[in-house]
Amino acid sequence: MITFEEQLMELINKVEITPAKYQDIQNLYSDLHNCLRNIFPDCKIEPYGSAITGLAFEDSDVDCFISVESTQMKHLSTKHNNDLHSHLVNDTKNILRKHKRIFKRVTNCDVSFKNRTEIYNSQLIYFLIASDPRLKPLFQFIKYWNKNLSIGSVSSYALVLLIIFYLQQTCPRILIPIKELQRDKKFDLYVDDWNCGFDNLSALPKTQNTSSVFTLLRGFYHFYEDYDFADNVICPFAGKSFRMDDFNKLDNLLPDYQRYVNRVYDGSTKHFLRRGVNVQDVFEHSRNVNITVGNMYLFKGHCQLAYNKINNAIDNNEYDNIVNALLNQELGLAVMARVKTRLNVKSSQS
Known part of the structure; x- marks a missing residue:
């Protein structure tokens, strides 16, 4: 009998990010930094998201925050520097296109100059996950x-x-x-x-x-x-x-x-x-x-279905295909009808 833990590790080994893909992401950050520092000499690339939390899959998005002095951002935003801004955008797009061809699967790269809190959210999540x-x-x-x-x-x-x-x-x-x-x-x-x-x-x-x-x-x-x-x-x-x-x-x-x-x-x-x-x-x-x-209602329905599947596996001592069963579950018509009814009730109350 194949245990749940064995099935889980087999799945994770298939879907989690590979060292080669991780290196591709590091190369992307490096090229992006080289492009941006021509305009923002003191800029920093600060990754966040799944690449930092350790929860990245092969096709996960790539997220990074560009740390730039506020005075430099104001300088770039002036009308006098519209051509420079256009040049920056085009160079960045070319870098992303170059690396998109490298990735085996389509990967989106989200580049942000705002909301620095995402960096610390990611660091916190990594810290918590690493605790156990x-x-x-x-x-x-x-x-x-x-x-x-x-x-x-x-x-x-x-x-x-x-x-x-x-x-x-x-x-x-x-x-x-x-x-x-x-x-x-x-x-x-x-x-x-x-x-x-x-x-x-x-x-x-x-x-x-x-x-x-x-x-x-x-x-x-x-x-x-x-x-x-x-x-x-x-x-x-x-x-x-x-x-x-x-x-x-x-x-x-x-x-x-x-x-x-x-x-x-x-x-x-x-x-x-x-x-x-x-x-x-x-x-x-x-x-x-x-x-x-x-x-939310659909998610709750999926949780209920998954909980029942696990209980059935426990009751029947049948764990051989439990991971696939959970990954391929679909909500039945009865659950969908209940969700629709709840949404209609919620809509009438608002």
């Missing part, structure tokens, strides 16, 4: 499972936050609330007035949870098949859910969100915006990492 050898294969499988869904998948970043939050709720818990990594003020690092620093030198507390990857995966599906997304906000920073009403009564968020509350009161940030599904960013606390209502 069970976590990387767990994250990799759930991410690939989500990517493989024909409908109802959620964004990679939102999914990672859902996994982190679930691991904060296990009993015993595996991951601590992010706020506990910000107790030591010497690690404070402010980006756009949000604290994106965290203690990455101390080891996380050793968990007493000894569950296998298979058991944790089953628990993930069970947790989210029943989770009340509509009225709760998922908050990995605090390591717990808040009722949506708490974000309308700011004092209910104290002491966890003192900085957020202060910034709302002084007008330097907006209120956390309620959406169909509410997942709060780990550092930028006014940001809702949005999942559409339709995808």
Whole structure:
């Protein structure tokens, strides 16, 4: 009998990024830097996303932040430098086309001059995953499972936050609330007035949870098949859910969100915006990492189906094809009908 762990490792070996592809990405960053420093001599290329978190697949997007002095950006944006700007854009496009031919599969490269918080989000995710050898294969499988869904998948970043939050709720818990990594003020690092620093030198507390990857995966599906997304906000920073009403009564968020509350009161940030599904960013606390209502119901349906498949495998002691069964699942007409009914009800209430 082929165990779940053996099937999982066989899948990961097939889909995770290869050393050759990783080197291609490094070459892309180097060429991009050489192009940009002709105009921005002090610029830096700072990768983020799956290439940093360790969750990249062969066909994953490539993400990088271009760190440039604000005075240089203003200089470039003047009308006098329109030709220079056009030259920069064309050179960058040519570099991306060159490397697109190198990659075996189509890869998108997202180049950003804004939102530096993504860099520290990625570093935090890497730190958390590296804290326990069970976590990387767990994250990799759930991410690939989500990517493989024909409908109802959620964004990679939102999914990672859902996994982190679930691991904060296990009993015993595996991951601590992010706020506990910000107790030591010497690690404070402010980006756009949000604290994106965290203690990455101390080891996380050793968990007493000894569950296998298979058991944790089953628990993930069970947790989210029943989770009340509509009225709760998922908050990995605090390591717990808040009722949506708490974000309308700011004092209910104290002491966890003192900085957020202060910034709302002084007008330097907006209120956390309620959406169909509410997942709060780990550092930028006014940001809702949005999942559409339709995808939320579909995602819950997929979690329910996956949980049932795992239970059937356990009941019948049949694990030989469990990974393929999970990756090739499709929601039945009954589930789709329930999703449509819920969406219609939600629409009539709004």
